[in-house]
Amino acid sequence: MALEKTSVTITVNNDTYTRDIEPRQLLVHFLRDSLGLTGTHIGCDTSQCGACTVLLNGDPVKSCTVLTVQAADQEVTTVEGLGTIEELHPVQQGFWEQHGLQCGFCTPGVMITAVGLLKQNPQPTEAEIREGLEGVICRCTGYQNIVRAIQAAAEQFDATPAQTQAAATTGVTEGGE
């Protein structure tokens, strides 16, 4: 028997969506299946890999551990909301310049995690970056270039005027996608 559906409204990357969903639906499935935002990946069924990480009200969460209804009336940022081809987010720019990826499967979750890390600690040490990456697993890179990419993003923040840092850190700019 099909479960009764419930209506939720969630703002994702500055756009507001209302959908009828099953109460048991996970946020990662809402993003991927209901909205078609497939940049958020699913890499495990044990809540360990971090490939599904998104920002919920600016803080990183594993979207496979959050029910869609828990995100109702809140703001979600996915990798699609970080920047544009014309204007990369500083974290995306760092990954581009330092080649912080190989297969790229973990990359959306790693970048979102980095955004959350830099929001809390704009100038992290290498040890703090490595500690901040503990919740995300990369099978390819050995993490060296990921760390360099986040260091490059932090340097870019350092050179960014204060008034633009908040928008750059959350990845959400006025008007949005």
Ligand code: FES
């Ligand atoms: S899919 Fe692996 S932690 Fe969410």
Ligand code: FES
């Ligand atoms: S780049 Fe392949 S899993 Fe990280």
